[in-house]
Amino acid sequence: MLGLSKKDLTFLLIVAVLTLCAPFLLNPFPTDSAMAQFNAGYPDLMQRFVIFGIFAIGFNILFGLTGYLSFGHAAFLGVGSYSAVWMFKLLSMNVLPAILLSMIIAGLFSVLIGFVSLRRSGIYFSILTLAFAQMSFNLAYSVLTPITNGETGLQLTLDDPRVLGQSATPQGGIPVTSLFGIEMRATHELAVGGWTFQFNAGYYLCAIVMILAFYVALRIFRSPFGLMLRAVKSNQNRLNYTGLNPKPYTLAAFVISGVYAGLAGGLLASMDPLAGAERMQWTASGEVVLMTILGGAGTMIGPVLGAGFIKYFENIFSKINDTVLHQWFAFMPDGMEDFFVFLLHPFVGKGWHLTLGILFMLVVTFLPGGLVEGGQRIARLLRRERTDSNDRPDPEHHPRETPHVAE
Amino acid sequence: MGILEVKGVNKRFGGLQALGDVNLSVAENTVHAIIGPNGAGKSTLLNCLVGKLIPDTGSVMFDGQSVLGRTPYEINQMGISRVFQTPEIFGDLTVFENMVIPAFAKRDGAFRMHAFESVANEKDICIMAEQMLVDVNMQDKMHMHSASLSRGDKRRLEMAMCLLQEPRLLLLDEPTAGMARADTNNTIDLLKEIKQKRDITIAIIEHDMHVVFSLADRITVLAQGTPLVEDVPENIRGNPKVREAYLGEAA
Known part of the structure; x- marks a missing residue:
């Protein structure tokens, strides 16, 4: 069904169910329990999970399949965001045209950058991107201020000339x-026992878009095109001498991942x-790049x-400050409490990068295939x-079966 | 008029004349061996045929069309396949996936944006790939990672990948280099079998005289970038000029 094998279809369904049930799954602790701060089931963070999920899925089509490591994909995300905000300013507050425009502009942008950067491979490609x-960042920051509003950032104002829709609400806001009347910030709260679950319209839009993006990526992975991209990574020389031109394949992969980044940027601006x-x-x-490698490139x-993982750390670990630590270790004698707080202090709060860095090192060293390999x-x-x-095959002398790409 | 006509090809690397006025004609449906001592310019000549190098002067015509200035994939699409000295395969892919790629190249050309079809649904391609694996007796290794194949099997796979495209000219660059005697004999048998089964022209560069004399219909001896002799194997064997080129004047 849907052009997928049975195994892939099950896989897609699992991902879809998990994504749609995220408001429950990410809220395992009752609201007023001590562990509630580890809950990630609030709209803002859940939106980030799926939006950056889309960004990483797209990046993986380029990096995971072709092995071309782009260090400039955020440019497409930014271009997507700017396009979407301009669409809100000029056309309408409906997110659909905004998201479409951000994908188109990011796509055009990536054709341009990809065409030039893909003339080189390896480290030179990375440096070019x-x-x-x-x-792009510096242009947006200073030179292109009329379009990007410089360091303040592009925002909506009360006198935007919105063609479809009003410049300001009757209340003056x-x-x-x-999306066709459904406000993105609309949130329905459901209280069950000690738990409060939040269902946000914006999150569900992003979630559905992510499931679609995931489905498209799955199809690409299983397609002849995806196979060619993996062949580019494996041996470009052989590909050339097999009568295939690697350039359009890599450019197509670059543009597809650019469009994914633009989509993510458009969604960010829509939220x-x-x-x-x-x-x-x-x-x-x-x-x-960290997201993709940490999770498992390819x-x-x-x-x-x-x-x-990264968004969770950024938002949850960074909120654990000394006061919280003192609460945790309050049951200990004073000296020991201070000692433990002192010990943990560099790893939480503002130091969450340190924890993430150590984690990243451990994963790359011991699990080169990322969390998926774990x-x-x-x-x-x-x-x-x-x-x-009993009859375990000798692991040293058994031909290694190829890991299935989806696992 | 041969299927491959090389006329007056010169190639110079700085002060070194790698190829000096090479003329070569390979007749259709023959096995043509190019031999010569190290540094004779065999690999340079081969690289000029497949578009990796462009000769300074001269012409290379394949089936009446010039190959000069074309990229390797364009030349391959014209019908020339190349087997490398060290097997060049897609090591990260399975044996089957390795075979599928040339099948797509043959059917769809140098580029096609088939991003939404599934490889498993391309029945004709899969059958073609499987059939070729049966032909070279590798069907039991179909789902193996090709990087974990033995060297002999990698060579066999690479040759099968080239044959799947049904090239009109197959270029072999020392196909038995570094092989054990048994593997060398297997390769000879494989090539003989290929030759029997289909119309194909083979140009082979080889050091191993056993391979050359078991396969070749004609032999060109290259020395210091110029063809010394071109003849049938029987006449090459006793030719004093060839002996001289290989063993030096003192011999």
Whole structure:
């Protein structure tokens, strides 16, 4: 069904169900319990999970399949955001045209950057993309102020000449983004026992878009085109001598991932209609590389996991400050309490980058295939225990089966 | 008029004349061996045929069309396939996926944006790939990672990938280099079998005289960038000029 094998279809369904049930799954702790601060089920963060998931899925089509490491993908995200905000300013507060325009503009932009950057490969390609992204960032930050509003960032104002729709609400406020009347910020709260679950219209729009994006990526992975991209990564020389031209394949992959980034940027602006140059900065480009590698480059679900992981750390770990730590260790004698707080202090709050860095190092060193490989190893261990060790094939002398790309 | 006509090809790398006025004519449906001592310019000549190098002067015509100035993939699409000295395969892919790629190249050309079809649904391609694996007796290794194949099997796979495209000219660059005697004999048998089964022209560069004399219909001896002799194997064997080129004047 849907042009997928049975295995892939099950996989897609699992991802869809998990995404749609996220408001429950990410809120495991009752609202007034001490653990409630580890809950991630609030709209703002959930939106970020899926939007950066889309960004990473697209990045993975380029990096995971062709091996071309782009250090400038945030530029497309930023371009997408700016396009979407302009659409809100000029056309209407409906998110649909805004998202479409951000994909188109990011796509055009990536044709341009991709065409030039793909003349080189390896480290030179990475540096070229980085240079283009920094160029875009600096242009947005200063030179192109009339379009980007410089360092303040592009925002909606009360006198935007909106063609379809009003410039301001009757109450004198700035209208909010919506999808055919459904406001993106609309949130339905459901209280069950001690738990409060929040269902946000914006999140569900992003979630559905992510499931679609995931489905498209899955189809690309299984297609002849996807196979050619993996062949580019494996041996470009052989590809050339097999009568295939690697250039259009890599450019197509670059543009597809650029469109994904533009889509993510458009969604970001749809949830919160402002766009700033910092979205294009090189740290933002580096972040998506980290997400993809942390989750598992070249796997289907890895980038989404990586994106969730990093955004969780950024938003949850960074909120644990000394006061919270003191509360945790309050049961200890005073000296010990201070000692433990002192010990943990560098790793939480503002130091969350340190925890993430250590984690990243551990993953890259011990699990080169990312979190997905970790999951696979655990699954293999469990399976081995169940099937008993009687006729276990000699792992050293058994031809290695190819790991399925989707796992 | 041969299927491959090389006329007056010169190639110079700085002060080194790698190829000096090379003329070569390979007749259709023959096995033509190019031999010569190290540094004779065999690989340079081969690289000029597949578009990796462009000769300084001269012409290379394949089936009446010039190959000069064309990229390797364009030349491949014209019908020339090349097997490398060290097997060049897609090491990250399975044996089957390795075979599927040339099948797509043959059917769809140098580029096609087939991003939404599934490889598994391309029945004709899959059958073509499987059939070729049966032909070279590798069907049991179909789902293996091609990087974990033995060297001999990698070579076999690479040759199968080239044959799948049904090239009109197959270029082999020392196909038995570094192989054990048994593997060398297997390769000879494989090539003989290929030759029997289909109309194909093979140009082969080889050091191993056993391989050359078991396969070649004609032999060109290259020395210091120029063809010394071109003849049938029987006459090459006893030719004093060839001995001289290989062993030096003292011999």
